[in-house]
Amino acid sequence: MKDHTPDAPANPWLPVTLRLAGARVLVVGGGEVAARKVRLLLKAAPCIEVVALALNAELTALVEQGLIAKRDAVFDATQVQGCRLVIAATDDREFNRRVAAAADAANVPVNVVDDPAPSSFITPSLVERAPLWVAVSSGGAAPVLVRRLRERIESLLPAGYGHLAAFMERHRPRVKALAVEHRRALWEQFLDGQGAERLLAGDEAAAAVELARLIQGEPARGEVYLVGAGPGDPDLLTFRALRLMQQADVVLFDRLVSPAIMELVRRDAERIFVGKKRNQHTVPQEEINSELVRLAKAGKRVLRLKGGDPFIFGRGGEEIAELSAQGIAFQVVPGITAASGCAAYAGIPLTHRDCAQSCVFVTGHARADGTLNLHWDQLARRGQTVVFYMGVVTLPRVCTELMRHGLPADWPIALVEDGTQPTQRVMIGTLADLPSKVAAAAPSGASLIIVGEVVKLREKLGWFQPTSAT
């Protein structure tokens, strides 16, 4: 049997949340450490008194603003009487311990900063999304681990969760009218569906409408998430993209969405490939549009996952125009576009004070009849970077036109294949020789072309080492 002797508990610290409204809190100390504690306490305690010979600038300002009170210069044991908490935060360890002894004698919980032995409480590491708090504590055993955990939780919790919690608190009375067994299911439906998403997107009125529908017993409505998955490296996803990927019921994805990113989509979500490869339009755009509408109307949370950014050569605008016309809720999550991702991982800044004051994104995709009608005179300019998406096939034409419109034959140009991914390849050359180098290397992955003097900077700034480059 386990030893449960009262003097040897597995963990002597129990996290609790304490009501500080209307209670006095005493802080002894007037320096940076005391100020740090006061900053935290101010989030919950309206009545803070400080005892210190001198206050630092921050505490002085708080006293002047009437947010805290300076009680006395010198500590004495009677000051702890009637307090709900005492914090000893001077830089004198022995003095702090005397403060702790006085608080203990008066049965007032006391914390000695950075000294757990004489403390009767310690403050956990906190993630704040008021009124929501997440507290992490190891009881002083592993503070660095606790900090790591706190950082991870911080990155997982959307910034809007505070609004969400406050909304739920405000609407609790409406939901209380329902039978107990239905309340929890209703809130779960709200959190999993359009209601919570509307609120996180800042539309409180739409969230309230959705809640009202659920209270009436109407089924949850579907929504489309148009999400940019970035250029391939899963580390480049946004927090919001990841959250929506993990709650979708069905995902429609492109060829450009890397397998490593698809790994992060909710395991049991239905997967529909609607990818397009050059000259192979697997699923016509109109069909994708109507499939999105059909699935959302069936009440599904539909993830439309696209490579890069949905609004940059991604036809995202057409897809949501159809959704909007059909009255279907949607949200758009930007992604890192191929130009930014490829440039960063190839060590080629897109702008540079000395050689490129502007940057243009252009499509190099030829029309069905083979023509590529671009404003060549505007593209063939010094002092700018031009990025061609979908330009591998037309690369020889691009180089010829740029030279014909005034750029020199030795003007720098690069092709980045599978940018940001373990298979990334970067080919560097000039307008005169890159087409033959590329023809020899025969890239088969997604490839982006960067034209301009910034390409030369790669020599010094290249940093990414693909793991399986040839």
Ligand SMILES: C[S@@+](CC[C@H](N)C(=O)[O-])C[C@H]1O[C@@H](n2cnc3c(N)ncnc32)[C@H](O)[C@@H]1O
């Ligand atoms: C239809 S466009 C989609 C662009 C995407 N919406 C974006 O913002 O990056 C497809 C083109 O993007 C470029 N591309 C996308 N991902 C790439 C990557 N990882 N490496 C190189 N080029 C990429 C290629 O030029 C490809 O032909």
